[in-house]
Amino acid sequence: MTCEFSVKTFDELTSVDLYHILKARSQVFVVEQNCAYQDMDEVDFDCLHLIAHQNEALVGYCRIIGPEFNPKKSLEYPSYSMPAIGRVLVLSAHRGEGVARQLMTHAIKHSRKKYGKKPIIISAQTYLLDFYQSLGFVPEGAYYLEDNIEHVTMVLPPLKKTKVRRKKPAESQGASVVTQILSVLLLLLSLMFVAGLIYLMT
Numbered sequence: 001m002t003c004e005f006s007v008k009t010f011d012e013l014t015s016v017d018l019y020h021i022l023k024a025r026s027q028v029f030v031v032e033q034n035c036a037y038q039d040m041d042e043v044d045f046d047c048l049h050l051i052a053h054q055n056e057a058l059v060g061y062c063r064i065i066g067p068e069f070n071p072k073k074s075l076e077y078p079s080y081s082m083p084a085i086g087r088v089l090v091l092s093a094h095r096g097e098g099v100a101r102q103l104m105t106h107a108i109k110h111s112r113k114k115y116g117k118k119p120i121i122i123s124a125q126t127y128l129l130d131f132y133q134s135l136g137f138v139p140e141g142a143y144y145l146e147d148n149i150e151h152v153t154m155v156l157p158p159l160k161k162t163k164v165r166r167k168k169p170a171e172s173q174g175a176s177v178v179t180q181i182l183s184v185l186l187l188l189l190s191l192m193f194v195a196g197l198i199y200l201m202t
Contacts, residue, residue: 001097003052003059005106010045020058021049028089037147039087043069050110052103054094060103062088064111072121074155075140082118082155083111104135108156117159126150 008017025039046069052060067081074080085107090099111120124132126143129152133139137154144151 001099003054003099003102005050005052007048007050007110009048013049021061024058024061024089024091025087033149035147035149050107052099059094060090060099062103062107064107067115074119074121076155077119080119082121083115084121119158120156122154123151124154126152
């Protein structure tokens, strides 16, 4: 299933947007997981909210926390202040349709665009370990309980700078071809000279 995506700051969310986001988060994280916890937190004010729509209806959601508001640290990259992705959900009626992968791909792409090539950190529920590893995330440290659900910290490594091979300017390429032709001609002349000497000596 192909979705449409929108990214909004908290202030850009309409009251209808906010209603559907909080309804979905409550439905997935509180009701489905049978977990009584405080979903609404102060972090929401400083996040980017990524919404996956189909026919204008919310089918998936996550939030992107900027490096300056993210307290989570990586064991592998302790010196980095990095963005985090959290509250990742797909409504049950739309699971198995590739929405989660599209959602995370958009979240990673948007995070890279806004915050650069920094690592990205998540707190993943352990049953989704394979899914997040397929996106490039690497588990760090021991499993831990968060609201009685087993989690593990995972980090997407920073993008490496790729070296771009410089193409030779057209002039130097032309000079290289001329040099090769001259070398071949010189070799032919040398062979002809040797052949001439042999002919004269016999």
